[in-house]
Amino acid sequence: MKDGTQEEFLMLHELEKPYLGLTVDRIMDELRRQSEATLEGYQITRLQHGLQSATRAEADGADIDWIIGALLHDVGDGLAPQNHDRFSAEVIRPFVRWEVSWVVEHHGLFQMLYFARHYGWDENARDRYKDHPCFDTCATFCERWDQSSFDPDYPTKTLEYFEPMLRDVFARKAYDPAVIQDGVSIGL
Template structure:
């Protein structure tokens, strides 16, 4: 049976302990549905062809994740590759940071850092065509995740726009998404601040 009820306040500063305990209990089912909302967003991306590209946004994410899995990447990297552009729909100008915030509570810190910065690293491949500095990523040259982000873009992002690639379906990755989002948010044992993992075997 689902608990119901409403708080007594109209301004948060007037809330009581009982109000906030109620909200905490009511929020749990909503939090448990996070992977469903993420998967729904991916499905919506399957309805939108990348402007000017030959594949959908969903296919790009699936192809990136497929390449990561076939390279022997672990769970965090595969889900990071799948969701690295999940923010495109709502935040196209800063989708990399948006996408990173979606996964940050549930994956290693280096995976979240790479997703957060992949946009500037990815511009290495095309920035010069717009008159941009294609080496703008070098401002992060001393960061411990620099090489990981460069490799992520080279192996799994910039290469994943191929309509002929044998891409695994979303159903294949759904259990992985659910496993990651079932973790306790910001668990230090998961986040492993400062640890830099290998992208793949």
């Protein structure tokens, strides 16, 4: 790359645009893959969990950024199970408010409140962020939309229902300061 010319890089930039435009289609493909299998022991698939989380977010009156954050908060499970939260946050970070990507990035640690004691882990590990402006929002996200969304009987909306919202969010200009609102936390 160090030998590339400006002309060559400008050409590559133009050729990359169609690929970038298909990001949402790759995300939809990954979500569909998550409908094929689940982790052993769970009563619903990964896709159903994301759909249920998004359905709950919408039912609570959340805006589109939170709905898409809830839908995609575990999208990284298949490729990065040990750090799925950070992986998932990186998928949405260019297109949603800062606080939404922060919550998705940290939800794994905050979720430990519900199960860590069963493994001998620190269930209060999230307390290291107790003074962070997104602490309460992340705790609420986990309580209302994540840990409760493993119910096989919950009336859940379909991926097709959420597809227009996905397309709207991923059609945004990446890292648009007006969208990202870096450092601003308005809550759920």
